[in-house]
Amino acid sequence: GIQVEQSPPDLILQEGANSTLRCNFSDSVNNLQWFHQNPWGQLINLFYIPSGTKQNGRLSATTVATERYSLLYISSSQTTDSGVYFCARQGGSEKLVFGKGTKLTVNP
């Protein structure tokens, strides 16, 4: 079946550090999204990025669909960035297939 793999599974940073989260997928992609799940469990949309590069403040994302991966960059991390980051891909059907997530902890 469709595989979405995220790495690393866990990441601990000091405030102010930069990080890169990776998402590999096994098949072609029509839609790729990055989400942040906050401590209350809410899924917050970060990027809709089937291809190319987007930036939003301290966050940016790049998807290289031909090589089947996407990267999420977090610069100058803050404690409020803590949580779980999910990527999810949509292929030939409507459903999103989620990875297992990267749990980020930013320490003050």
Added chain:
Amino acid sequence: EPEVTQTPSHQVTQMGQEVILRCVPISNHLYFYWYRQILGQKVEFLVSFYNNEISEKSEIFDDQFSVERPDGSNFTLKIRSTKLEDSAMYFCASSAGARTEAFFGQGTRLTVV
């Protein structure tokens, strides 16, 4: 900014009882979804709904589950006879098109005791 809203935010129910989880998708969206997340695990697709019918469902979405769009704004998930393993966070989502950005509600945390 338009958002997907879900009610209730938390629900505790006894095993064997029926529950209905409610969602109001973004008003001009045409595709509606339910996902669930068992504690500590990844988000899993349950069902997609378009044009007043189920367009896709997962193996999880068995006969105890049903969805309905009873009016022009609400989208519901019914679990007929809850089991302990149904305890999870249930997310509703909507999108304007079949392969456009999906937006998620804040979730309903269901606990079956």
